[in-house]
Amino acid sequence: MSTAEETAGEDMAWGEVTPEAARKLLVAAVEAFAERGYHATTTRDIAGRAGMSPAALYIHYKTKEELLHRISRIGHDKALEILTAAAATEGTPAERLAEAVSSFVRWHAGRHTTARVVQYELDALSPDHRTEIMELRRSSDAVVRRILTEGVEAGEFDVPDVPGTTVAVLSLCIDVARWFSTQGRRTPDEVGALYADLVLRMVSDPKQSVR
Secondary structure, three states, rough: OOHHHHHOOOOOHHOOOOOHHHHHHHHHHHHHHHHHHOOOOOOOHHHHHHHOOOOHHHHHOHHHHHHHHHHHHHHHHHHHHHHHHOOOOOOOOOHHHHHHHHHHHHHHHHHHHHHHHHOHHHHHHOOOHHHHHHHHHHHHHHHHHHHHHHHHHOOEEEEOOOHHHHHHHHHHHHHHHHHOOOOOOOOOOHHHHHHHHHHHHHEEOOOOOOO
16 A cells, blocks of 8 residues: 555544644645655655645745644644543543553554654754654653653552653554554554553563553
């Protein structure tokens, strides 16, 4: 399956981007950045994929970097929303961590083309935009760190290094976007469930049951 075919399935997820022309350009940019990389992609590439002229792109986005920032901002806002919602659910720390991991992984698998751009093109952002996005990433980090801390305090988790484990958990989830394929043998839901189980086994006190 081509990058274009995979991205088409993610198209409707950008409903917050208006007008339609701006949304088409953004979807085309996701497709191009995922396939070619940010630096190898030109504004002409993006406009062509959207079926527009290069001049039309500048009506909605001043620069290629502005497009990347818009994609990255929406993606990181969604990531934080997913983790925050999971942390707010009722249940034990283990149950909330499992929900956070499974839902975070499902997003990275189900929207793997977008997630590859969101997670792996950070260095192409301008200094100000990168600072903004890193603040969102720190907020996501804080959500997971808080769940782990509560689990340690409740005696459910055996985690000597909570900050380091937080990085490990999030990195494990994010990496799904790099390798997931719609032609693989597991669905996003199945990968989410697998990773939730693996993370719980990684952090749980051996004297406690995993689930």
